[in-house]
Amino acid sequence: xxxxxxxxxxxxxxxxxxxxxxxxxxxxxxxxxxxxxxxxxxxxxxxxxxxxxxxxxxxxxxxxxxxxxxxxxxxxxxxxxxxxxxxxxxxxxxxxxxxxxxxxxxxxxxxxxxxxxxxxxxxxxxxxx
Numbered sequence: 001x002x003x004x005x006x007x008x009x010x011x012x013x014x015x016x017x018x019x020x021x022x023x024x025x026x027x028x029x030x031x032x033x034x035x036x037x038x039x040x041x042x043x044x045x046x047x048x049x050x051x052x053x054x055x056x057x058x059x060x061x062x063x064x065x066x067x068x069x070x071x072x073x074x075x076x077x078x079x080x081x082x083x084x085x086x087x088x089x090x091x092x093x094x095x096x097x098x099x100x101x102x103x104x105x106x107x108x109x110x111x112x113x114x115x116x117x118x119x120x121x122x123x124x125x126x127x128x129x
Contacts, residue, residue, distance in 0.1 A: 002026040002118045004096045009123030016086050016127070022079040022096030022120060030054065033105030034072060034079045035116060038092035038125075045095070047111030049081060054102060059110040064090075086127045096120040 008020040020036070031054025039045040049070040050059045058070055069082040079096055097116035099105065104115040 002098065002100075004098060004118055004120035006094065006096050006120045006123040009094060009125045011126040011128065012086055014087055014127055014129050017082070017084045018086065018125060020081040020083065020094055020096075020123060020125075022081075024077045024079065024096075024098065027100060030074070032102045033099035033110065033115065034070075035097045035099070035110060036070060036079075036081045037095045037097055037113065038090075039095070039122075040092040043092075045113060047113075048094070050105060050110035051079070052102060052105040057105065059105075059107055061111065083125070086125075088127050088129045091125060091127050093122040093124050095122045 003025045005023045033052055035050035036048040037045050038048050048061055048064055049068055051070045051072055053072050067085045072079045098118045099115045100117055109115050
């Protein structure tokens with residue numbers, strides 16, 4: 001079965017960096033939409049970034065542009081999120097998500113939770129000031 005497992009979360013001070021990983025298994029990692037979402041306490045889950053693994057197009061939330069970079073390694077079936085210049089407001093549980101069809105990986109839909117078929121369990125990121 002499809003499985004997404006996140007890792008790399010932790011506690012850092014403001015201005016620090018973390019790299020999240022999402023190991024995918026149970027399907028052929030090829031042309032999909034892979035996304036990172038986050039959810040802070042009391043808030044809705046929001047899209048952070050996404051990548052179309054078939055062509056490399058990337059999408060970012062305005063709040064993380066210039067600080068976060070999404071990438072993937074097809075050979076390792078792994079998705080990454082490099083997070084630099086972290087701020088306290090980046091504190092949240094971070095989730096990896098997969099849209100196996102890849103049909104809706106566009107600027108218009110990438111941040112919509114409904115297009116993603118599978119979700120990981122999440123990894124906690126805490127940024128202190």
